[in-house]
Amino acid sequence: MRVLIVIAAVVVLGVGATAYALRSPDSVAVAVEQGPVELSAGRLVFVDDASGKVASVPLASPGGPRRLSSLSCKRFYTAARQGLCLAEGTGPLPGSVAVFVDQGLSERRRVEVAGVPNRAKLSADGRMASWTTFVTGDSYAQAGTFSTRTAILDQQTGVYSSNIEGTRVGGMKTAGDMNFWGVTFAQDDRTYYATLGAAGKTYLVQGDASAESAKLLRENAECPSLSPDGTRVAFKKRVPGDGARPWREHVLDLTTMVETPLAETRGIDDQVVWLDNDTIAYGLPGEGIWAVQANGEGAPRQLVPHASSPSAVF
Structure with a gap:
């Protein structure tokens, strides 16, 4: 369904933190420094x-003390000095809220959403936004045991597709078990890449948000993330291994369609982000935020302990 979204009143959410040691879930002390959390260049936000609050550290020294805001999110993403926070709803039934914030984390608008928070993304210029929620199930591990709802919002025009499952996919008939998730936008604010799940399989699709159509690119690809230069897509691919997290991150060259497995061999259940054209970052539950080279070389390195949902401010 496509409707218009009305901008909500502004509410201030970003605040400075005081200096203290925060206890992580495993009782490890995490250093916190004073200072506001702002979407300023050279910061890694997570x-x-x-x-459960949005926090930040300098990209140049991500393992150092972090700054904390008062904004609670399950997923957070920033682009063009604005942010998208996907948080749990406050009603009696499971639900989410997509909160759009400015550079200082002041709320600009919000959209109430059905389901449990899962993925959130903005286009490079901040115009296009997308989020995914689980409406049944809570894991991608077993195909066919979950259902998602993925939305796309054009912040410039206000056009809102609350569920893109009606997207026409070339070569496929629309089916009741079709699910889309993990949208990532190209520079033109029209083209996007996403996962399509159908009949127990997953596919990487290239979509057109204006035409509400998509085409299949390849099988066995989930949670894509487009590189800043628009030439490659990082995605998780199912491989033999841990049944709970059966994925390995790969990078696909969109010109040659050659894929490269990355040096991180642990199962990444995340929609990774690109820190630059050569490096991706991702969260590992209980292990923090890590980074690895996008060409398959090198070794994974930890950026921020006790953290998830990273994105960089350029």
Whole structure:
């Protein structure tokens, strides 16, 4: 369904933190420094595991003390000095809220959403937004045991597709078990890449948000993330291994359609982000935020302990 979204009143959410040691879920002390959390260049923004609040550290020294805000999110993403926070709803039934914030984390608008928070993304210029929620099930591990709802909002026009399952996919008949998730936008604010799940399989699709159509690119690809230069897509691919997290991250060259497995061999159940054209970052439950080279070389390195949902401010 496509409707218009009305901008909500402004509410201030970003605040400075005082200096103290925060206890993570595993009782490890995490250093917190004074200072506001703002979407300023050179910062890595993420969700702090202990508090569930949006926090930030310098990209140049991500392992140092973090700053905490008062904004609670399950997923957070920033682009063009604005942010998208996907948080749990406050009603009696399971639900979510997509909160749009400015550079200082002041709320600009919100959209009430059905389901449990899962993925959130903005286009590079901040115009296009997308989020995914689980409406049944809570894991991608077993195909066919979950159902998602993925939305796309054009902040410039206000056009809102609350569920893109009606997207026409070339070569496929619309079916009741079709699910879309993990949208990532190209520079033109029209083209996007996403996962399509159908009949127990997953596919990487290239979509057109204006035409509400998509085409299949390849099978066995989930949670894509487009590189800043628009030439490659990082995605998780099912491989033999841990049944709970059966994925390995790969990078697909969109010109040659050649895929490269990355050096991180632990199962990544995340929609990774690109820190630059050569490096991706991702969260590992209980292990914090890590980074690895996008060419398959090198070794994974930890950026921020006790944290998840990273994105960089450029």
